Amino acid sequence: MERPGRLLLLSELRVGNAACDVSLCRSLLTWKRRSSSGPVYHPFRPSVSHSVSVSEIISVREEEESRGRDDGSWKKIKEREGKDCRLAFTVLYVERRQQHRWRCAEVTFTCPEGALRQHWVGSIREQLAAIASRPKHLLVYINPCSGKRKGKRIYEEKVAPLFAQAGVATQVIVTERANYARDHLRTEAELKKFDGVVCVGGDGMFSEIIHGLIWRTQMDGGVDPDSPDEALLPGSLRIGIIPAGSTDCICFATVGANDPVTSALHVIVGDSQPMDVCSVHHNSTFLRYSVSLLGYGFYGDVLTDSERKRWLGPARYDLSGVKMFLTHHYYEGTVSYLPARGIKGTPRDAARCRSGCVVCQHNGEQLSEKPERYEVDEASDSENDSEWRTIRGKFLAINAASMSCACPRSPKGLSPAAHLADGTTDLILVRKCSRFDFLRHLLRHTSKDDQFDLTFVEVHRVRRFRFTPRYCQSNSDLDMRENGKHQLFSQICRDHPACGCAPAYSSWNCDGEILTHTAIDVRYRDPLGASSRILVEFLTQEEFIFSFLNLNTFSFCSLFPRVHCQLIKLFARGIEEPMVFEDLPNPCAI
Numbered sequence: 106m107e108r109p110g111r112l113l114l115l116s117e118l119r120v121g122n123a124a125c126d127v128s129l130c131r132s133l134l135t136w137k138r139r140s141s142s143g144p145v146y147h148p149f150r151p152s153v154s155h156s157v158s159v160s161e162i163i164s165v166r167e168e169e170e171s172r173g174r175d176d177g178s179w180k181k182i183k184e185r186e187g188k189d190c191r192l193a194f195t196v197l198y199v200e201r202r203q204q205h206r207w208r209c210a211e212v213t214f215t216c217p218e219g220a221l222r223q224h225w226v227g228s229i230r231e232q233l234a235a236i237a238s239r240p241k242h243l244l245v246y247i248n249p250c251s252g253k254r255k256g257k258r259i260y261e262e263k264v265a266p267l268f269a270q271a272g273v274a275t276q277v278i279v280t281e282r283a284n285y286a287r288d289h290l291r292t293e294a295e296l297k298k299f300d301g302v303v304c305v306g307g308d309g310m311f312s313e314i315i316h317g318l319i320w321r322t323q324m325d326g327g328v329d330p331d332s333p334d335e336a337l338l339p340g341s342l343r344i345g346i347i348p349a350g351s352t353d354c355i356c357f358a359t360v361g362a363n364d365p366v367t368s369a370l371h372v373i374v375g376d377s378q379p380m381d382v383c384s385v386h387h388n389s390t391f392l393r394y395s396v397s398l399l400g401y402g403f404y405g406d407v408l409t410d411s412e413r414k415r416w417l418g419p420a421r422y423d424l425s426g427v428k429m430f431l432t433h434h435y436y437e438g439t440v441s442y443l444p445a446r447g448i449k450g451t452p453r454d455a456a457r458c459r460s461g462c463v464v465c466q467h468n469g470e471q472l473s474e475k476p477e478r479y480e481v482d483e484a485s486d487s488e489n490d491s492e493w494r495t496i497r498g499k500f501l502a503i504n505a506a507s508m509s510c511a512c513p514r515s516p517k518g519l520s521p522a523a524h525l526a527d528g529t530t531d532l533i534l535v536r537k538c539s540r541f542d543f544l545r546h547l548l549r550h551t552s553k554d555d556q557f558d559l560t561f562v563e564v565h566r567v568r569r570f571r572f573t574p575r576y577c578q579s580n581s582d583l584d585m586r587e588n589g590k591h592q593l594f595s596q597i598c599r600d601h602p603a604c605g606c607a608p609a610y611s612s613w614n615c616d617g618e619i620l621t622h623t624a625i626d627v628r629y630r631d632p633l634g635a636s637s638r639i640l641v642e643f644l645t646q647e648e649f650i651f652s653f654l655n656l657n658t659f660s661f662c663s664l665f666p667r668v669h670c671q672l673i674k675l676f677a678r679g680i681e682e683p684m685v686f687e688d689l690p691n692p693c694a695i
């Protein structure tokens with residue numbers, strides 16, 4: 106066995122016109138200009154050394170003379186260097202740019218003889234092949250309708266060439282409708298053939314992928330996804346996100362940028378970032394999984410309103426945001442939560458979740474070593490249990506952020522100190538306040554000021570919570586009918602704001618998808634047949650069911666989210682701390 110750091114190769118090669126000492130250790134390719142060589146030696150310019158970790162080499166290619174015949178570039182190099190191009194090889198590697206962006210850079214080395222080139226190329230390829238975490242075969246889903254509808258072009262122009270260069274084989278599927286990728290993953294996809302799944306799209310597309318994969322994993326492992334108390338099985342396939350959506354919050358919060366090339370490079374180098382998943386149940390019915398925002402009130406209303414404006418593209422959120430800000434609806438109800446205990450970190454920490462986060466490592470280890478801690482929490486799932494805290498009130502927004510939810514609109518996110526993989530979610534309660542105060546809170550999403558340092562905002566780090574709107578709290582038939590009418594008419598009033606009647610219910614925004622319909626579709630069948638569906642168009646599903654099936658409950662408004670620590674893995678490494686030399690010019694331009 107080779108020891109780590111062992112020197113494998115050391116040669117004098119040329120980079121451009123400069124002679125360099127080039128070495129390959131087990132984990133590092135280094136080239137350093139020989140200080141006294143080269144045509145123009147500058148005594149005040151120190152010899153520049155450049156190192157690339159083998160783990161960040163994308164590929165190595167032998168330069169062919171024929172390349173020069175195609176574009177003339179190699180011919181020029183040959184003339185300039187007066188060398189035999191068949192002795193050259195090029196290394197493609199990750200170069201860091203500003204704002205966490207990665208680019209594919211390359212450096213060409215010229216060897217004095219062919220056998221040496223073979224030795225170098227062979228050694229580097231051997232090193233790359235030994236990195237087991239690199240994917241070789243990927244299943245790619247492209248949503249052609251995401252964001253500005255550029256998903257297909259982004260993949261073909263920016264991502265596919267990189268995968269090809271890195272020798273990553275792909276099966277590409279362009280989705281034909283919503284939930285196409287989810288359904289394909291659930292039933293058809295031959296997952297054993299692949300090392301990972303890549304989605305080209307936004308947060309909604311990512312959500313489809315995790316729903317398909319998590320469901321399939323539970324089915325294969327005999328776990329009932331409907332059971333709110335059963336621990337879910339983690340999947341084996343990592344997920345890559347090529348951002349092409351409107352918010353791209355999950356990509357931004359796990360990589361630090363929403364840039365397709367950066368994400369493709371994270372996939373190629375085989376990064377791995379565990380992530381928490383929040384499962385949302387109503388009683389014993391599974392509703393959805395969430396990894397970023399589960400929001401009721403403001404963000405639920407923004408989403409509901411914005412869905413009618415999809416044609417506007419990403420701008421729909423801003424328009425609906427302003428509208429819902431002005432509408433200023435608040436919702437009455439009870440929030441109960443189970444505080445996360447025995448963990449590191451609080452939502453008010455100054456420290457952020459970054460690459461190699463110790464809080465995530467610590468909490469993840471704690472939960473895997475002592476799952477009984479989780480079980481104790483689960484066992485105490487009763488209203489009377491002293492572990493549960495209860496808050497009643499009027500809220501403008503109830504947000505659960507399982508990660509920071511950083512995105513270009515809000516670079517720090519809704520909960521800047523939330524962690525990607527610590528097994529908790531940050532429950533943020535924004536109580537009824539004036540429009541001016543709410544604006545102060547919203548503005549803090551975009552500034553450096555603490556968005557929780559306001560009297561009407563509170564934040565708790567929790568493992569589970571539930572929210573029950575006021576009108577769901579009573580079980581008497583009479584109340585329910587009254588409330589049902591209220592709900593029915595308030596929805597109509599919501600669409601005709603002139604009457605001034607405030608709605609009793611909002612919707613849940615679950616990672617950018619509206620929750621209610623899924624729940625209803627699963628639980629009930631439409632007994633009145635197709636003719637009644639025209640009417641449904643004007644009512645929400647729950648109003649329809651209340652009115653026509655005379656159900657006496659709206660309790661699906663009350664949800665039971667539970668966090669599953671590190672259930673999935675992404676091709677990412679978390680946001681890297683900026684490097685001191687990050688912005689220096691590329692030293693290989695010797």
Ligand SMILES: CCCCCCCCCCCCC/C=C/[C@@H](O)[C@H](CO)NC(=O)CCCCCCCCCCCCCCC
Pocket residue numbers: 307308309352353354397398404407408422423426427430510512514515519544547548550551614615616617618
């Ligand atoms: C005055 C400036 C205030 C700026 C406030 C900016 C707040 C931006 C907060 C973004 C939070 C994103 C959380 C991520 C959620 C994702 O899981 C989900 C799926 O992609 N995205 C959305 O639900 C999409 C949600 C998009 C929400 C956009 C809300 C925009 C609010 C604008 C309010 C303007 C008030 C102006 C008053 C004059």
Ligand SMILES: Nc1ncnc2c1ncn2[C@@H]1O[C@H](COP(=O)(O)OP(=O)(O)OP(=O)(O)O)[C@@H](O)[C@H]1O
Pocket residue numbers: 248249250251252253279280281282283284285305306307308309310311313349350351352353354617
């Ligand atoms: N071929 C398709 N036609 C129509 N809709 C699709 C198709 N494929 C996927 N979808 C759906 O499109 C919706 C939006 O997709 P996506 O999340 O990728 O983009 P976005 O909404 O613009 O971005 P974001 O979620 O980041 O705000 C998702 O709910 C997804 O299920």
Ligand SMILES: [Ca+2]
Pocket residue numbers: 381506507508523524525526527528529530
């Ligand atoms: Ca978390």
